[in-house]
Structure formats: structure tokens, C-alpha cells
Amino acid sequence: MNPATDQALDNPSLPEGRILGRRAFVDLVRQAIAAAASEGWVKMVWCDPDFADWPLGERSVIESMQAWSASGRSLHLLAQDFSVLQQHHPRFVQWRVMWSHLVEARATGRGTGGELPSALWTSQWTMERLDLKHNVVVATFDPARRVALGERLDAAWHKASPSFPASTLGL
Template sequence: MEKQVFPFTTRTEFVGHLADCLGRARHTLQLFDPDFASWELGSSANDALLRRFLKDGGRLQLVAHDGRQMERDAPRFLRLLKDYGHLIDVRRTSQQLRQLTDSFCIGDQRDIVRRFHSDHFRGEAVFDCPADTQTSLERFITIWSESGPGLYANSTGL
């Protein structure tokens, strides 16, 4: 397939590209955001996409600074975590990483949706280009390794 690049500037565009990335993934999803407040992970549409992904054996990794927003506003995601906790890993960043403000989703190390700053919806989606995911993937691995346990299905406190 040929590389596809889609710049975006609105919440609607971000949510649409994120759904595309979630729907395309088959093996791995790696997500980072300060709090996932604008990701709509608890929406029925994203719940269906993630359930299909996990049912087929995909692995989901999320890292956030704070999980209170998801605990409060995403009960479907908490049920997903309970149902598929063996395939989902959620971590909380350490204090020294709390200044990070970007936001991204990497699917199967070939697709990425990234916002340049989590307070804004300006960003880009790139599909079918592993080279374009490499920098963010390396960043995710570093963030992951410097983060600790997070949200669990039966407890709070991401």
C-alpha cells in the first residue's frame, strides 16, 4: 500500500482518524496522552473497535499522566479493561515525565495518529508508513519503560 498522510485541525477529524487507526490495527496499539480526555475511548464506537481488536488477540498499551478522566467518563473502557485485562496494559507516567504534552496512537508500527500538543487538535494521521511511526514508537518505548503500573479493572488511580 501507498503511504497516506492526513493533516487535521478539528476534534471531529482527530476522532475519525483515531477510529481508522484503531480499526486497522491487528496486533498492537500503543497510545500515549496526558489524560485521554478527548479520545472518546469510552464511546460505543471505540468500544466496538477495541473489543474486536482484543478478541482477535491484539495487545493494547496505554500510558497517561492521570487516569481520573477515564475513570469518571469512560465506564465502557473500564469494562473493556475488566474483560480483556490480560491483553491490556495501562501505565502511569512518573513525575519527571509529566511535562510531556504530545499525544499519539500507533497501530501495528505502521499507522499513527498524532497531535502535536494535547491541548489542541492540530496534528496528522499517517497510514501505511512504518518509517513515520519510528520516532514516536521509540518515544513510546522510553515513556513506557519510565512509567509504572496504572489503571486496573477493579481499582482506580491510573
């Protein structure tokens, strides 16, 4: 028995393996967020330099995020800069304000060297976009790959600073 294969059989909506193309990447993000809602994933980590290519402004994605939102859930967002996300995904920004208690966001800044991965991590399944220009993605249930990606994201998280506040207080 292969635990990774068993998990893949339990969740046929999430693919495993190499995936190519922008459309396939966007579809994969949609599928992952829908799976998070239907399966009640407790924690997700989303990482991307700016989230420009993610379908976070789509109504269906926000509906999935709304369905996912529950007590005890958490979403960590990690980017170099959140300005593109804030400009291009107003629905997600509005959702983030409503569910701010579930979301933590950190930014590394643009001049930090080393590129951030483009990835979605959960304790069940991960996807990582290895080539942003050509949208080469690897999706997997493999525990070793999940742990390795999780460790890289955790290291980047600890080097980053809090960012993308849910509200800005003015005096």
C-alpha cells in the same frame, strides 16, 4: 514504488497527512480503532496525558475494540493519570476489565515534567496530536516517523509505573 503510499492505498480508511480540529481528531481515533479491528492489528500503543478528548466511551468504539480483541493482541495505555479516563469513559473501563489480559497501563504522574505525546501507534500507521489545544494531528504510514514515535513512546513507557488496574483487591 513508495511503501508508505502502497500501504495508504491498501487502507483507504486511514488518512495520511496533517489533520486539523477536534472533530477530525475524534473521527480519526474512531477510524483507527475500526481499522485495528478489521485488519487485525496485533499491537497498539495509545498515549495521552489523560484521554479526556478520546471517544473511548462511545458504543461504536467499544464494538470495534470488542471485534479487535483476540488472543495474541496487546494494547499499551500510557498517561500521566487515568482518573479522567475512569470518570468519563465507563464503557471503556468495563471493556478493560473484561479484556485485562490484553491491556497493560502505565502512568507517569502529573509532576514529572515533560509532556506526554497524544498519539496512537501501531506497526502499520501512526497518528500524533502535535497541538492539544488546536488539535493539530499528523497521521502517517511513513516507517521513519513510526519508528521515531515508537522510540519516544517506549522511553516514556519504561519511565512510567503500572497503573489503572483492571480490579482492585480489598482485604
